[in-house]
Amino acid sequence: MRISIFVFIMKEPIAELLSKYPVNRKEGLLPILQEMQREYGFLPEELLGEVGRHLNLPVNKIFAVAAFYDYFRFKPQGHHHIQICRGTACHLAGSSTYLNELEKHLKVKAGSTSRDRKFSLELMNCMGACESAPVLRINETFYHHVTPEDLTRIIRSIKDKTD
Ligand code: FES
Incomplete structure (x- = not known):
């Protein structure tokens, strides 16, 4: 329906x-x-x-x-579309831990969109900025050299914007 x-x-x-x-x-x-x-x-x-x-x-x-083409998507994105790099440099810099944190705090699984369409989480291969690993992108904004503290701030910020 x-x-x-x-x-x-x-x-x-x-x-x-x-x-x-x-x-x-x-x-x-x-x-x-x-x-x-x-x-x-x-x-x-x-x-x-x-x-x-x-x-x-x-x-x-x-x-x-x-x-x-990576550009095309077959599922609707969340209001905050989060791309997390899983390339080698980012993986070595801790992106797996960050992915777990994002999934836990935003209640969205990698490759999907939350039920309320607030968040979607996409795994990326190298995003072309290995020297700045780990790299994260939310909509049009890139975040480089993301630290655990940065991630906490980022999660808080996007959750605040959607509450
Ligand atoms: S591995 Fe993440 S930007 Fe290259």
Whole structure:
């Protein structure tokens, strides 16, 4: 029931979005997916069929293309989307402990979004800043050389913002 209401709400914007792209032109796939990601914050699975019908592409092909890019997500993110680096340098600098702390205090498991949609937690491979390990990103803000004290402050701060 919840999903069908969600799809009903989304159908109108997707029709409008698709109307900007020519029918059956497969080169429109990436721009459409990018626009969907911007519009909804993720790629709602229920709407990818609409994209497939518009471009005359099978949904599994659309999935395969989208899954190739880290940029695309298939689940809604939390208000605070937390990415924690699990690359070697960050792992050695304690990111596993930080992950446990985040899961415990925010009540969200790695790779998922909390029920209230306040937090989502994503594990990343190297985020390209190994010299600043351990690295954490929350929405658009990067945190470098995160110490346990920093993490406590960060958790308190984002919890305060959502209470
Ligand atoms: S291993 Fe974390 S930024 Fe490279």
